[in-house]
Amino acid sequence: xxxxxxxxxxxxxxxxxxxxxxxxxxxxxxxxxxxxxxxxxxxxxxxxxxxxxxxxxxxxxxxxxx
Numbered sequence: 001x002x003x004x005x006x007x008x009x010x011x012x013x014x015x016x017x018x019x020x021x022x023x024x025x026x027x028x029x030x031x032x033x034x035x036x037x038x039x040x041x042x043x044x045x046x047x048x049x050x051x052x053x054x055x056x057x058x059x060x061x062x063x064x065x066x
């Protein structure tokens with residue numbers, strides 16, 4: 001099953017650190033919160049860099065339900 005990043009907007013502080021490590025450039029900060037755009041490959045680089053633990057990897061089918 002493919003994984004993609006999910007952002008917990010209650011934890012995200014909009015620092016933008018994740019946007020610098022994303023190898024496919026699908027993360028952006030909008031209105032002080034990180035947003036995951038289409039094309040996430042589920043590598044986990046953003047999860048590893050997030051000091052606030054605001055980003056997790058979830059099954060792609062579960063993300064589309066939200």
